Amino acid sequence: MQDKINDILKKNHLSITEARKKILALFWESGNAMAHGDIEQKSSEEFDRVTIYRTLQTFVEKGIIHTIPTADNSVRYALCKDECGAGHHHDDHVHFICDDCGTTYCIDEVNVPKVKLPKGFKAAQTDLVISGTCNKCEQ
Amino acid sequence: MQDKINDILKKNHLSITEARKKILALFWESGNAMAHGDIEQKSSEEFDRVTIYRTLQTFVEKGIIHTIPTADNSVRYALCKDECGAGHHHDDHVHFICDDCGTTYCIDEVNVPKVKLPKGFKAAQTDLVISGTCNKCEQ
DNA sequence: AATATTTTGCAACAAAGTTGCATTGTTGTA
DNA sequence: TACAACAATGCAACTTTGTTGCAAAATATT
Ligand SMILES: [Mn+2]
Ligand SMILES: [Mn+2]
Ligand SMILES: [Zn+2]
Ligand SMILES: [Zn+2]
Numbered sequence: 093m094q095d096k097i098n099d100i101l102k103k104n105h106l107s108i109t110e111a112r113k114k115i116l117a118l119f120w121e122s123g124n125a126m127a128h129g130d131i132e133q134k135s136s137e138e139f140d141r142v143t144i145y146r147t148l149q150t151f152v153e154k155g156i157i158h159t160i161p162t163a164d165n166s167v168r169y170a171l172c173k174d175e176c177g178a179g180h181h182h183d184d185h186v187h188f189i190c191d192d193c194g195t196t197y198c199i200d201e202v203n204v205p206k207v208k209l210p211k212g213f214k215a216a217q218t219d220l221v222i223s224g225t226c227n228k229c230e231q
Numbered sequence: 232m233q234d235k236i237n238d239i240l241k242k243n244h245l246s247i248t249e250a251r252k253k254i255l256a257l258f259w260e261s262g263n264a265m266a267h268g269d270i271e272q273k274s275s276e277e278f279d280r281v282t283i284y285r286t287l288q289t290f291v292e293k294g295i296i297h298t299i300p301t302a303d304n305s306v307r308y309a310l311c312k313d314e315c316g317a318g319h320h321h322d323d324h325v326h327f328i329c330d331d332c333g334t335t336y337c338i339d340e341v342n343v344p345k346v347k348l349p350k351g352f353k354a355a356q357t358d359l360v361i362s363g364t365c366n367k368c369e370q
Numbered sequence: 371a372a373t374a375t376t377t378t379g380c381a382a383c384a385a386a387g388t389t390g391c392a393t394t395g396t397t398g399t400a
Numbered sequence: 401t402a403c404a405a406c407a408a409t410g411c412a413a414c415t416t417t418g419t420t421g422c423a424a425a426a427t428a429t430t
Contacts (some may be wrong), residue, residue: 385418386415390412394408400401
C-alpha cells in the first residue's frame, strides 16, 4: 500500500513528502469522498491547514483526485481512476451524498448520461450529484 | 412586476419587506442564477449580509428559489417554477455554469435523466451541473 | 391606532480559504 | 555520502463566507 502511494506520486512527478503520503493514504483507507475538514480531522492536525489546501489543489491538478460539487459549500474530494491525468479528468460516474450521515460516495457503476445542450453551449465537465439516503442509513 | 412579487410573497405567507421585494426583483431582472455575493453587489449593500443570507434561506424553504451546487464554494440560487412549494422542490432541469463569464443558467428545456442507483440508495434530489462555455462566450 | 409578531441590523464570532516569506525537507548530482 | 538546487511546509496575517443572539425597527393583526 505504501508502495502504491509512492508510485502514484512518482508517476505524477511529485516529490514524496509526509503530507502527501498521509493524505493519499487517507483517501485510500476511507474509500469515500472527503471534505477538507474531514482530512484535517483524520490527520489529527498533523499538518497545517494551508498544507492540506495546497496538497488537495496539487492532487486535483495532477488528476489524482477529483472534486464533487455540493449545495452546502463544502466541496468533497475523491480518488480518480487511472484514466485521469494532469489537466484531464475523466470521472464520469454519479456521486451520492447521504443527507443522514453525510457520506459522499462515488457510484462507479453508474455513468453520467450524455445530455444535449442548446445551441452554443459547449460542455467541458458534467456532474451528476444525487442526495438522499444511503444504503447504510436506510432502515 | 411589483405586483407579481407581492403576490409571490403573499402566496407563501411571508411578510412583505423591502429586502424580500428587492432580492426577488433582482432574481426576476437578472434571469440567471446568482450567488450570495452577486446579490450583495447588485443590491449595492442596501441590506446587511445577514439579511441576505436569511432571505435566501427563507426563499429556499418556501420553494421560491432553488440551489445549484458548485465545485467552487459558492452555491448559486435561481427562481423556481410554479410547481415548487414549501418543502417540495421539483426543479429537474439541467444547470450550466460558464467557465469564462461565470454565468449560471437554468436550462429549462433539458430535463435531468433518471438514473438507477445501487440497492439501498434512495434519491431525494438529483442535480446535473454542466460546466463549459456558454453561447455568449463561444467565438 | 395600538398591540403582537416578524424581520432587520449590529456585534461578535466561527469557519473557510488565500498569500508572502523564512525554514525545512526532498531530489538529483558530484 | 555530501552538497547544492529546488520544492514543500509552517507560520502569520489577512480576506471571505457563514452563523448566532439580541435590541431596534418594520410589518401584520386587531
Ligand atoms: Mn467520484
Ligand atoms: Mn435552475
Ligand atoms: Zn448515510
Ligand atoms: Zn459565458
